[in-house]
Each structure stands twice: as structure tokens, then as C-alpha cells.
Amino acid sequence: MNPSALDSLIEALRCLPGVGPKSAQRMAYHLLQRDRSGAQRLGDAVQHALQAIRHCQRCNTFSEAEVCERCLSPRRDPSVLCVVETPVDMNMMEQTLSYQGLYYVLMGRISPLDGVGPRELGLDRLMARALDGVVKEVILATNYTNEGEATAHYITAMLKPKGVGVTRIARGVPVGGELEYVDSGTLAQALRERKSCSG
Amino acid sequence: MNPSALDSLIEALRCLPGVGPKSAQRMAYHLLQRDRSGAQRLGDAVQHALQAIRHCQRCNTFSEAEVCERCLSPRRDPSVLCVVETPVDMNMMEQTLSYQGLYYVLMGRISPLDGVGPRELGLDRLMARALDGVVKEVILATNYTNEGEATAHYITAMLKPKGVGVTRIARGVPVGGELEYVDSGTLAQALRERKSCSG
Ligand SMILES: [Zn+2]
Ligand SMILES: [Zn+2]
Numbered sequence: 336m337n338p339s340a341l342d343s344l345i346e347a348l349r350c351l352p353g354v355g356p357k358s359a360q361r362m363a364y365h366l367l368q369r370d371r372s373g374a375q376r377l378g379d380a381v382q383h384a385l386q387a388i389r390h391c392q393r394c395n396t397f398s399e400a401e402v403c404e405r406c407l408s409p410r411r412d413p414s415v416l417c418v419v420e421t422p423v424d425m426n427m428m429e430q431t432l433s434y435q436g437l438y439y440v441l442m443g444r445i446s447p448l449d450g451v452g453p454r455e456l457g458l459d460r461l462m463a464r465a466l467d468g469v470v471k472e473v474i475l476a477t478n479y480t481n482e483g484e485a486t487a488h489y490i491t492a493m494l495k496p497k498g499v500g501v502t503r504i505a506r507g508v509p510v511g512g513e514l515e516y517v518d519s520g521t522l523a524q525a526l527r528e529r530k531s532c533s534g
Numbered sequence: 535m536n537p538s539a540l541d542s543l544i545e546a547l548r549c550l551p552g553v554g555p556k557s558a559q560r561m562a563y564h565l566l567q568r569d570r571s572g573a574q575r576l577g578d579a580v581q582h583a584l585q586a587i588r589h590c591q592r593c594n595t596f597s598e599a600e601v602c603e604r605c606l607s608p609r610r611d612p613s614v615l616c617v618v619e620t621p622v623d624m625n626m627m628e629q630t631l632s633y634q635g636l637y638y639v640l641m642g643r644i645s646p647l648d649g650v651g652p653r654e655l656g657l658d659r660l661m662a663r664a665l666d667g668v669v670k671e672v673i674l675a676t677n678y679t680n681e682g683e684a685t686a687h688y689i690t691a692m693l694k695p696k697g698v699g700v701t702r703i704a705r706g707v708p709v710g711g712e713l714e715y716v717d718s719g720t721l722a723q724a725l726r727e728r729k730s731c732s733g
Contacts, residue, residue, distance in 0.1 A: 338598040340586035347579035350572030373549030380546035381577035387539035399537040
């Protein structure tokens with residue numbers, strides 16, 4: 336029924352998480368009918384981001400530079416490395432104003448059901464990063480979900496034998512909860528009460 | 535906190551209806567981290583649709599050609615013109631298999647709160663289309679919402695004095711309901727029971 340360029344747009348919008356056929360159609364109509372300049376900006380922004388965005392070689396978060404600003408900052412303590420699942424979680428940690436070390440962003444978690452194991456998560460790169468000789472403590476700030484816990488256990492087992500201190504943020508984060516939805520105070524306390532991980 | 539190309543993408547995604555800051559961020563991360571080929575297709579599809587899609591000069595729906603296939607079909611009855619709010623509503627009418635005439639797609643409705651009056655809706659173009667000398671009956675199939683009703687009343691007042699027959703699909707469509715969510719049977723009945731509009 337639709338012209339093919341419109342059907343292609345509707346189909347392409349479905350690659351966005353949480354967008355089904357009905358809302359993809361609504362979005363396409365909206366873009367073409369009510370917001371062509373917004374659509375132009377969207378098309379340009381997607382293309383530009385695909386070209387410009389890569390992963391920081393040190394912390395693995397999204398970055399336009401080879402090494403991101405935070406990793407290059409002389410004001411951060413390079414002897415502490417906080418491991419988080421996503422860039423959002425890293426921002427949550429920053430907002431506590433309680434952390435001055437560096438980060439490693441997993442960009443995911445171990446999730447056997449989704450086919451994501453230690454290899455797919457690239458934990459060998461975290462290993463290399465944590466064993467640079469400068470890092471003395473690795474703080475595991477993965478979520479307190481089943482998958483986040485499994486990821487923390489795996490990283491602990493991987494790093495403990497190498498003589499690096501491994502701690503876990505305290506279970507102030509509600510069980511089953513995700514860092515993204517926790518208030519800063521709770522998270523700051525969880526950070527203060529972090530405890531050594533038993534290998 | 536984010537690289538600027540990423541922030542631009544997040545901001546651009548917010549032009550999509552129903553997408554707030556959190557889901558825009560989630561979508562951007564998803565595209566860059568998990569579905570770069572989907573992102574590429576999305577960027578291309580937006581650009582291509584913006585170039586290829588215009589409005590049919592006769593029925594006003596989305597079209598790649600100046601005049602769409604349906605308007606050119608010799609099998610449709612050109613003496614009946616059904617006025618609908620959106621392309622989705624037109625598709626709903628088609629699915630009843632009860633209508634053989636042509637369409638005019640308003641691409642909206644009169645909505646004072648949104649600043650959409652008769653002028654913004656381009657009702658002058660509908661007027662020209664309905665008064666082509668071939669159209670004998672205009673069937674108003676706008677929604678039975680307050681705005682759809684107001685639109686139908688306005689079009690009736692506009693066309694009746696010109697001697698064109700104006701009918702309204704029956705109120706088989708639930709009051710306050712939208713065509714998009716009505717089953718084909720109900721809509722077919724509403725079409726059969728259409729009645730003449732009092733000017
Ligand atoms: Zn970095
Ligand atoms: Zn047409």
C-alpha cells in the first residue's frame with residue numbers, strides 16, 4: 336500500500352529497541368509529514384555518529400578520540416579501575432562525586448541466553464587493562480542482577496590469581512535493581528561500603 | 535559526558551514521536567553498540583525517503599509518483615471521493631473491501647489546540663479536488679473524535695453550498711474511537727449506513 340521508500344523507512348525504524356510495526360509507521364508518517372527538518376537531522380546524525388564514534392582504547396566507552404578525555408585526565412587516580420556495564424552506569428558513578436579513579440566499560444554483561452560469554456564481552460581486553468602494573472584495585476560496579484553478578488564473579492576469578500585487589504560495590508543497590516535507576520546517595524554509600532571479593 | 539556526535543544522535547532521535555531523553559539514549563547506544571548495520575540502513579532510509587516521498591497531487595497521500603497508482607486506476611469509481619485523516623485510515627477503508635471510489639487524505643485534522651485550522655490543513659485543495667465536475671459524492675470518513683467531527687462539519691459547510699453530495703460514515707465507529715483500531719466488519723457497516731450530511 337505504501338510507496339517502497341516509505342516501507343523501507345518503516346522497516347528501518349524497527350531496528351530501534353522497543354519499536355514495533357505500529358509505532359514505526361507512526362514515526363515514519365510523523366517524520367515525512369510533520370518534521371522533515373528533524374528527519375534530515377536524524378539521517379545526518381546517524382551517518383555522522385557511525386563515522387565518528389569508536390571505543391576508547393583504554394576504558395572502552397564511546398569516544399571520538401582514540402583515548403577519551405577522562406582516561407587522559409591527570410586528576411584521576413590511575414591505581415583504581417571501576418568496571419561498569421554501560422556508559423550510563425559510568426555517568427551514574429560520576430554523579431555520586433565519590434569516585435576519582437578510572438573506568439572500564441564492558442558495554443554489556445555475561446548473558447548466556449543472549450550468547451554473550453566472556454569472549455564476546457572481550458574480557459581479555461579488561462584483563463590487559465587491569466594488569467598494566469599501575470592498577471592496584473578493581474572495583475566491580477556491575478548491576479546486582481543475575482547477569483551482573485555472574486559477570487562480577489567471572490572477573491573476580493580471572494583477576495584475583497593475578498594479584499590485583501578486586502572489590503565489589505556494596506549491596507546497597509537493591510537486589511535485582513539496575514544502577515541506572517538508583518539515586519546518587521544510595522550509590523555513593525554502596526561505593527563507600529565496597530568489600531573485598533573472595534576469589 | 536558523551537562525545538558530541540553521540541549527543542547529536544541522541545538529540546536527533548528525540549524528534550521521533552513518543553521518544554524521551556532516556557529512550558533516545560538507549561536507542562543511540564543500541565545502534566552504535568549492537569546494530570551498526572541497522573543504523574546504516576536507518577540513515578540511508580531516512581535520506582532516501584526524504585528525497586523520494588512527496589504527496590500525490592490528486593489524493594494527497596504519500597507517493598513517489600506525481601499521481602499515485604490508486605488515483606490512476608481505471609477500476610476505481612471517480613464519482614465518489616472518500617475523505618480520511620491519514621494514510622492508515624485509507625488502508626483501513628481498503629481492507630473493508632466495500633469501497634471502490636477514490637480518496638482524499640487530509641494528512642491531519644482541524645485541531646485549534648495544535649494550531650491546525652482549515653488553512654493549515656489545506657482544505658482549499660480538497661475543495662478544488664471535490665469540485666472537479668466528476669465527483670458526485672464526498673464521503674466523510676474522518677474519525678468520530680471531537681476533532682474529526684469538527685473537521686467533518688467544516689468540510690460539509692464548505693462543500694454543501696457547491697452542490698456536491700456530502701455523506702458521513704455511520705456512527706458504527708465507537709464514539710471517541712479512531713478508525714485505525716476498528717475491525718473491518720464494523721467499518722464496512724459504517725460505510726454501508728452512511729447518511730447525508732445536513733449543511
Ligand atoms: Zn577512556
Ligand atoms: Zn493519489
